[in-house]
Amino acid sequence: MSSPRTLVSRRTALRTVIAGAVGVGPLGCQSSGKSEVSTTRLRLAAENAAAKTCPVRFAGERFDQPHAKRDGRAFPQAQVSENVEIAIIGGGPSGLCALHALKGRDAVLLEKEDELGGNCTSDTWEGVTFSTGAAFFTAGDAALVELMRSIGAPPLPIEGGDVLVVGGEPFADFFGNGARRLPFEPSVRDAFRLSAERAEERRRQSRERELDVQSFSEFLRPYPAELRVFWDRFGASNWGATAEHTSARLGLSAYAWLRGEEEGRLSYPGGLGAAASALGAHLSATLAGQVRTSTFTHELTVEAGGRSVLVHTLSAGEPRTIRARRVIVAVPKFFAARMLPQLGAEQRAAMSAFRYAPYPVFNVCLNDVGPELAYDSWFLDAPFCDIIPADWVLFAGRGPKPRKTALTVYHPLLEGQRAQLLDDERLVQMSDDVVLHLDRHFPGLRGKVAETRVYRRGHALPLPAPGQLARAELASRTFGPIAFAHSDSRGDVSAFAGALRAAHRAIAELG
Numbered sequence: 001m002s003s004p005r006t007l008v009s010r011r012t013a014l015r016t017v018i019a020g021a022v023g024v025g026p027l028g029c030q031s032s033g034k035s036e037v038s039t040t041r042l043r044l045a046a047e048n049a050a051a052k053t054c055p056v057r058f059a060g061e062r063f064d065q066p067h068a069k070r071d072g073r074a075f076p077q078a079q080v081s082e083n084v085e086i087a088i089i090g091g092g093p094s095g096l097c098a099l100h101a102l103k104g105r106d107a108v109l110l111e112k113e114d115e116l117g118g119n120c121t122s123d124t125w126e127g128v129t130f131s132t133g134a135a136f137f138t139a140g141d142a143a144l145v146e147l148m149r150s151i152g153a154p155p156l157p158i159e160g161g162d163v164l165v166v167g168g169e170p171f172a173d174f175f176g177n178g179a180r181r182l183p184f185e186p187s188v189r190d191a192f193r194l195s196a197e198r199a200e201e202r203r204r205q206s207r208e209r210e211l212d213v214q215s216f217s218e219f220l221r222p223y224p225a226e227l228r229v230f231w232d233r234f235g236a237s238n239w240g241a242t243a244e245h246t247s248a249r250l251g252l253s254a255y256a257w258l259r260g261e262e263e264g265r266l267s268y269p270g271g272l273g274a275a276a277s278a279l280g281a282h283l284s285a286t287l288a289g290q291v292r293t294s295t296f297t298h299e300l301t302v303e304a305g306g307r308s309v310l311v312h313t314l315s316a317g318e319p320r321t322i323r324a325r326r327v328i329v330a331v332p333k334f335f336a337a338r339m340l341p342q343l344g345a346e347q348r349a350a351m352s353a354f355r356y357a358p359y360p361v362f363n364v365c366l367n368d369v370g371p372e373l374a375y376d377s378w379f380l381d382a383p384f385c386d387i388i389p390a391d392w393v394l395f396a397g398r399g400p401k402p403r404k405t406a407l408t409v410y411h412p413l414l415e416g417q418r419a420q421l422l423d424d425e426r427l428v429q430m431s432d433d434v435v436l437h438l439d440r441h442f443p444g445l446r447g448k449v450a451e452t453r454v455y456r457r458g459h460a461l462p463l464p465a466p467g468q469l470a471r472a473e474l475a476s477r478t479f480g481p482i483a484f485a486h487s488d489s490r491g492d493v494s495a496f497a498g499a500l501r502a503a504h505r506a507i508a509e510l511g
C-alpha cells in the first residue's frame, strides 16, 4: 500500500491507491474527510448521480511486467554482475521459507513486488490491521508453528468454529448436530448431516489417486441444491474452485475441516500477512542484502552442462543478470513455464495446464463494531462467499465498544472473470454490492462504513481440479539445477504450510 496517490487511467491504475472523498451518499457511507476524489467516482457520478459509492481504494500486485512477458515482449539482458550459490525466485511464503532454511548459505531471494509475502499480505486502516489474503493455519502445521515461534512471532489461537448465515442468523456445526436447526426443508437438513457421514465413509474406502481423478460434483449429485451451493462457495473461497472443478480427493477431505476435526486454528491480527511480514522482516534484518524486492525475473537460462543458471532480472527497472549454481523457483507454475524457454514439452504442457482463480479481497472498514458472529461466517445468498472480522483473533467477538473494525470479505471470481480485476468501475460496483448485501443481512451496517479497500490478486489460487495431483507431480520435477518450490507443487489446497513443505522439498532435491 505504498504507492503514490495519483489520478490515473483504468489501465495504469493497477498498483495505485485511489483515494475518494465523498459525503454521505445513497449508500449512507460516512465521509473519510480526505480531499482527493477518484477518477472512477467522478465518472460514475457524472453518468448517474445515484451511483455514488463509498470511498474505495485499490491495491494489489503489479501486473505490467508479467503481462509484458506473457505478450512476448523481449526484455533487455545485462552481463553477469554477480555470482551466487542459490537464487530463490519469488518472495511469497515458499521463497521466504526457502531462504530461512538456507541461512548461512550464499543465497539471494528475488521478489518482483516492493513488498514480500505474495498472497499473504495485510494492510492497516486507522489502527485496524486486516488480511488482504491468507487467513489462518492450524496447530497441526507443527513445522510452521515452530518456525514462527523461533523468529519471535508466535500465532494466537482462533476461538470457535465457522457459521452458516441464513436470513441474517448464524448456524454453527451445520454439517453435524447443528444441521437439525438449519432453516431448510427437512430433506435439506438431513442432506447436510448425511452427506458428511457418507463423505467420511467414501474417503476411508478409496485410494487417494482414485479420488483425485473424480469430480467432487459427482459425489454431491444426489443431494439438494442448497448443499451444492454451499460447496461451490466454500470451495471457491478456500481453493478457488466450484465443486465441478474440484477433485473428490479435496472435496471429501474438506468435510472433515467443517466437522471440527481440523486441529486448532491459529492466526494473527492481519491474518497470515502478519506471519509473512514477520518472516520477511526477520530475514531482511539477519541476512542483509540477501532479500531483494522490486526485482522481476523474466528468464532463466541453464548454461552448458547444467552447472549454472543465468537469472535475468529487471531490478528497479534496470536489467541485471546473476549467475547462480542452483535456482529455486517459488512462483506459480503458469509463470515458471514462461521463464524457462529450455523446458521440455511434457513438463511445460503440465505447467501450462494449471488453472488459477482470480481473487479480489475486499476489506470493509467500519467506524464501529460490525457483525461478530464467528471467526468465519459463510453465506449462500450473497455475491461474496464469507467474511472474517479482522480483530476476531484478538477479541473473539467480545472486544470493547465502540471501536473501529474491518470485515475481510472473500470474493473469489471464476477464471473467465479475471479481466474484471483490471476494471476499476466493475470493482467499485462489486464493492457497492458487498456493502449492500452486508447491510441486507445486518441492517444498519452501511451507515458505519468509512471506506472499502480492494486488493486485486490475478492468479491467486491454483485449482485442485480433477487430475491435478498427477499434473503437479510432472510439473514440479527438478529441471537440471532448478527446483520448484511454489505451493502449487502438490495439487493440494494452497496454504502457507504447503509453501513451507514445498520449500523444504525443493532444497532437498537440489542437495
Ligand SMILES: Cc1cc2nc3c(=O)[nH]c(=O)nc-3n(C[C@H](O)[C@H](O)[C@H](O)COP(=O)(O)OP(=O)(O)OC[C@H]3O[C@@H](n4cnc5c(N)ncnc54)[C@H](O)[C@@H]3O)c2cc1C
Pocket (backbone or CB within 6 Å): 061, 089, 090, 091, 092, 093, 094, 095, 110, 111, 112, 113, 116, 117, 118, 119, 120, 132, 133, 134, 135, 136, 137, 272, 295, 296, 297, 298, 330, 331, 332, 335, 359, 361, 410, 457, 460, 461, 485, 486, 487, 488, 494, 495, 496, 497, 499
Ligand atoms: C484470498 C486468499 C485466502 C487464502 N487463505 C489462506 C489461509 O487461510 N491459510 C493458508 O494457509 N493459505 C491461504 N491462502 C493461500 C496462501 O496465500 C498461499 O498458499 C501462499 O501465499 C503460497 O505461498 P507461495 O510462496 O507458494 O506463493 P505466492 O504467495 O503466490 O508467492 C509467490 C511470490 O512470487 C512473486 N513472483 C511471481 N512472479 C515473479 C517473478 N517473475 N519474479 C520475481 N517474483 C515473482 C510474487 O510476487 C509472490 O510474492 C489464501 C490465498 C488467498 C489468495
